[in-house]
Amino acid sequence: MSHTTQPLCFVASTTDDAQAARDELIKHYGNAPFDEADVIVVLGGDGFMLQVLNETMNSGKRVYGMNRGSVGFLMNDYRIYGLQERIAVATGNDFHPLRMTTVDADGTEFSALAMNEVSLFRQSHQAAKLRVDVDGKTRLEELICDGMMVATPAGSTAYNFSAHGPILPLESPLLALTPVSAFRPRRWRGALLPNKVTVDIHVLESEKRPVNAVADHTEVKSVQSVRIAQSQDRTAKILSDPDRSWSDRVLAEQFTN
16 A cells, blocks of 8 residues: 555445446555545546535535546546545636525425536426526516526536537636527527526416426426525535646537537
């Protein structure tokens, strides 16, 4: 076992590849308890990375991911050797998640955080009908669509991009407001918003057109309204290799087929 310069804790998704990688890395570097580690090394894909980021938020712990999943946009390349050296020169990124606050028909509130996006989706064969307010001012009286999302720069290359939303550089103080299959107004393709705004989405005709809301992987059914704002009091700390920075990844995504 090599001598470590900082305590590392290895966590892995349930896939065979991730579990095997964790066992191999522990042989080389040991495995500090989660609470005592300086860096949490995440093995898996983007979905598992998002789970760990939520668990470590505001803990001060830095998170370094290595891809043992599929796409791995949030992850660094997987290599066994030289891990301590890679972490020592890694670039730190601090990210503030979105906070989603939903209200249902009974007036019950529920709150969840999202690193990528907050999304609303129609729940039945009926298209959703939504009203969009930004900082208390109605900007869209009525949008008939399959859904809508507010995406962070970190999440802009994920579902937002698949829905033809814009890719946002990580340094940009912006959020992407993107519709999913907008029917009316047919030509509306979304908007870029300052990341300091509060977006309120109201579900119109909610009994006839029920809508679910999702913050990354947390889903709330049959919402009446959804408030979305960046959470300035919550911070996730992510490490990336200098030759694979998040900024470079976002830029590269804009030049791929």
